[in-house]
Amino acid sequence: MTAYAVGHLQPAPQLHDEIFDYMERIQSTLDPFGGRFLVHGATVELREGEWPGALVIIGFAGMEQARGWYESEAYQELLPLRTRHMAGDVILVDGVAPGYDASATAARLRAAQAEAS
Template sequence: MTAYAIAHLYPEGRPNDEVIDYIERIQATMDPYGGRFLVHNSPVEVVEGAWPGAVVVLAFPGMAEARAWYASPAYQELVPLRTRHMAGDVVLVEGVAPDYDPAATAAALRAAGGAAPVAQRP
């Protein structure tokens, strides 16, 4: 199942040399794990709520590869180049199967007596 690394970043001004170095080097850290960019440096069109900052979406063949990439020494060496200059949130999440049916999920939730409580925003 495809897994995604999603980052919501808050850049502080124009990218400096360290951030540019990070961008130049990140793909090489992803290649051994089958990672690729799906969204990078694209304008965000907010249609609900607020979304300050930028979004990055990476795809990996599965959660094992996404976790291994994030924990890899090659990527961890790069992380400070980004985090010293921009705050943000990064999550790893597994996608759904091609035949995913949200109506089946809703039916299962109804049968179980409703959904589990939703986590509140911090």
């Protein structure tokens, strides 16, 4: 099942040279784990709530690869170049299986709730 690294990065008042270094080098940390950018710095069209900052989504074949990348020596060595100058939240999350049906999930949750009552 596909997994994703999702980053919600706060805007920096000015991009430091280390941010540029980070951006120039991150792909080399992703390559051994098959990671690829799906969203990177695109304009967010806000429809609900608040969203200050930028969205980054990186896709992996699975959670094992996503964890492997984030925990890798190469990425951990690179990470401070961004975190020293740009705050943000980063999560790793599994995607849904092919053919996922939200209505089936709702039915399972509804049944579980009825059993618990």
